[in-house]
Amino acid sequence: MAASHRFGLGLRKPHYGDFLDGDAPVAVDFVEVISENFMVPGGRPLDVLRRVRERHPVALHGVSMSLGSADGLDADYLRRLRSLVDAVEPLFVSDHLSWSRIGGFNSHDLLPLPYTLEALEVVCANIHQAQEALGRTMLIENPSSYLTLDGEMSEWAFLDQICARTGCDLLLDVNNIVVSAANHGFDALAYLAGIPAQRVRQIHLAGHSQGRDLLIDTHDKPVPPPVWALYRRALERTGPVATMIERDDDIPPLADLLEELDLARQIATQPERESA
Amino acid sequence: MSLIALQTGLRDWLTAEQTPALQAPRAKAGLSVYLNTYRAQLMACLSESYPTLHAWLGDDAFAAAAATHIDASPPSSWTLDAYGLGFPATLRDLYPHDPEVGDLAALECALAQAFIAPDSPPLDPASLADIDWDRARLRLIPALTLLPASSNAGAIWSAIAQGETPPPAQLLPQPGAILIWRDGFTPAFRTLETAEARALEALREGCDFGALCAMLVAREGETAGPRIAGSYLAQWLRDGLIAQISDHPL
Numbered sequence: 001m002a003a004s005h006r007f008g009l010g011l012r013k014p015h016y017g018d019f020l021d022g023d024a025p026v027a028v029d030f031v032e033v034i035s036e037n038f039m040v041p042g043g044r045p046l047d048v049l050r051r052v053r054e055r056h057p058v059a060l061h062g063v064s065m066s067l068g069s070a071d072g073l074d075a076d077y078l079r080r081l082r083s084l085v086d087a088v089e090p091l092f093v094s095d096h097l098s099w100s101r102i103g104g105f106n107s108h109d110l111l112p113l114p115y116t117l118e119a120l121e122v123v124c125a126n127i128h129q130a131q132e133a134l135g136r137t138m139l140i141e142n143p144s145s146y147l148t149l150d151g152e153m154s155e156w157a158f159l160d161q162i163c164a165r166t167g168c169d170l171l172l173d174v175n176n177i178v179v180s181a182a183n184h185g186f187d188a189l190a191y192l193a194g195i196p197a198q199r200v201r202q203i204h205l206a207g208h209s210q211g212r213d214l215l216i217d218t219h220d221k222p223v224p225p226p227v228w229a230l231y232r233r234a235l236e237r238t239g240p241v242a243t244m245i246e247r248d249d250d251i252p253p254l255a256d257l258l259e260e261l262d263l264a265r266q267i268a269t270q271p272e273r274e275s276a
Numbered sequence: 277m278s279l280i281a282l283q284t285g286l287r288d289w290l291t292a293e294q295t296p297a298l299q300a301p302r303a304k305a306g307l308s309v310y311l312n313t314y315r316a317q318l319m320a321c322l323s324e325s326y327p328t329l330h331a332w333l334g335d336d337a338f339a340a341a342a343a344t345h346i347d348a349s350p351p352s353s354w355t356l357d358a359y360g361l362g363f364p365a366t367l368r369d370l371y372p373h374d375p376e377v378g379d380l381a382a383l384e385c386a387l388a389q390a391f392i393a394p395d396s397p398p399l400d401p402a403s404l405a406d407i408d409w410d411r412a413r414l415r416l417i418p419a420l421t422l423l424p425a426s427s428n429a430g431a432i433w434s435a436i437a438q439g440e441t442p443p444p445a446q447l448l449p450q451p452g453a454i455l456i457w458r459d460g461f462t463p464a465f466r467t468l469e470t471a472e473a474r475a476l477e478a479l480r481e482g483c484d485f486g487a488l489c490a491m492l493v494a495r496e497g498e499t500a501g502p503r504i505a506g507s508y509l510a511q512w513l514r515d516g517l518i519a520q521i522s523d524h525p526l
C-alpha cells in the first residue's frame with residue numbers, strides 16, 4: 001500500500017462518548033490507545049475497545065514494555081500484549097526507547113538510556129524478542145529525557161542502528177525532539193537529518209511545559225509553534241506519514257482536538273502555503 | 277558505568293533517594309524531574325483508585341497514607357492497576373483502631389478488580405431444565421469477591437458515592453461480610469449476614485446445592501433450611517452471581 005497521510009487522535013476516557021455514541025464516526029483516520037489500559041481480563045475497557053475498533057483502525061501504543069531493561073523483557077507482559085494484538089489487529093504496535101523495570105522494580109516512567117554499544121545490544125535483543133513474541137514489526141518512539149548520560153553515539157544514530165539491526169520502524173515524536181533538544185543542547189534539525197526517515201511510520205505531536213530548569217513533556221497543552229515548525233520540517237524528510245495528537249492532561253473537548261488535528265492536515269497537505 | 281549499574285542506581289534514587297554516581301551535566305535537575313514524576317504518578321494512581329477512601333480521610337491524611345505506601349511498597353508489576361492492591365494492608369497498619377478505613381479500602385480495591393475481571397456469559401435458563409438439584413453444582417462468576425467486614429464501610433461508601441454525608445464509623449454488631457460482583461459492566465456490592473456469606477463460601481469450596489441445603493437444615497431446621505436455600509438461590513440468580521449450574525462435574 002502506498003504511503004499516505006492519515007490523521008488520528010489518542011483515545012482518552014473523556015471522549016469515549018464522542019467516539020462510541022455519535023451517529024457517525026468521529027472524523028479521524030485512526031485512533032491510538034494506550035495498550036496497557038486494555039491488557040485486562042475483561043469488563044468495560046475491552047468492550048469500549050471492541051466498539052471503537054468497529055468504527056476505526058486502532059494503533060496500540062505501549063508504555064510498559066521497557067525495551068531498555070538490562071535484565072530483559074517480562075514474558076507475561078508480552079503474552080498479554082500478543083492477545084490484545086490478535087484481538088485488535090492494530091495499525092501499529094509501538095513502545096518507547098527507554099526503560100521502566102529492573103530487578104522486580106517497575107518505575108512506571110520512561111527512564112533514559114545511555115546511548116552506548118552495550119545498551120544498543122540490550123535494546124536490539126529486546127526488540128528482537130518482542131517482535132518475535134508479537135509476530136510483527138514494532139514502531140519504536142524517541143523519548144523525552146531529562147538526563148544527559150555518557151554515551152558513544154547520538155540518539156538519532158542509536159535509532160538508526162536499532163532499525164538496521166532489528167527491522168523495527170519508528171514512531172517519531174516531534175515534541176520529544178523539541179524537549180530533548182532543549183534539555184540536552186542538540187540541534188533538532190541534525191536529529192531529523194540523522195534518523196532513517198524512510199522508517200518513520202507514525203508521528204506524535206503534543207505540548208510541553210517549561211519546568212524550573214528543563215522542558216517537561218507534559219501533554220497538557222495544545223501543540224506549540226516550535227513543534228508545528230519542526231513537524232513541517234520532519235514531513236520534508238519522511239513524506240506522507242500517519243500523524244496524531246497526544247493529549248493526556250487538561251483534556252479539552254474533542255472538537256478542540258479535531259480543530260488542532262486540522263492544522264496538522266493543513267501543514268501536511270499544503271506545506272508551501274503554510275510555510276509562506 | 278554498566279547499563280545494569282545505571283538502572284539499579286536510578287531505581288535506588290527513585291525508591292530511597294540514594295543519589296547515583298552520574299557524570300551528567302545538570303544531573304540534579306534531571307534526577308529531580310524523574311523523582312517528582314515517579315512519586316506524583318503513584319500518588320495519582322492511588323487517588324484515582326481510591327476516590328471514596330480519599331474523600332473519607334481528607335486530602336492531608338490520604339496524602340500521608342499514600343506517601344507511606346509509596347515509601348514502603350515500590351511498584352513491581354507492569355500494570356499500574358496492580359499498584360493499589362497492597363494499599364488496604366498499609367491502611368490497616370496505619371489505622372489499627374479505625375477498622376472502617378481498612379474495610380473501605382478493601383471494598384474500593386475489590387470494586388476496581390471486579391471492574392476488569394474476566395467476563396462471564398449470562399446463565400442460560402434452559403440449562404436448568406431437568407436439573408437434579410440435590411447434585412447440582414453452582415459455579416460462581418469470576419468477578420465475585422467476598423470480604424470480611426467489621427464496620428459499616430459499605431454504608432459509608434454508598435453515602436460518599438451518592439454525594440451524601442456519610443454516617444459516623446461504627447462497628448457491626450457482629451462481624452459480617454461484603455459481597456462484591458459485577459452487574460453487566462458495573463461493579464456492585466451488598467453487605468451480607470454471616471449465614472449467606474458462609475453459604476457462598478461453601479459453594480466456592482465445591483459444596484453442591486444438596487449439601488448446602490443439608491447444612492442450612494442442620495442450622496435452621498427442616499422447615500426454614502430449604503426455604504432459606506431457595507431464597508439465597510433466587511437472590512444469587514437475580515444478582516447474576518451464578519455462571520453455571522450443572523448436575524455434572526463443572
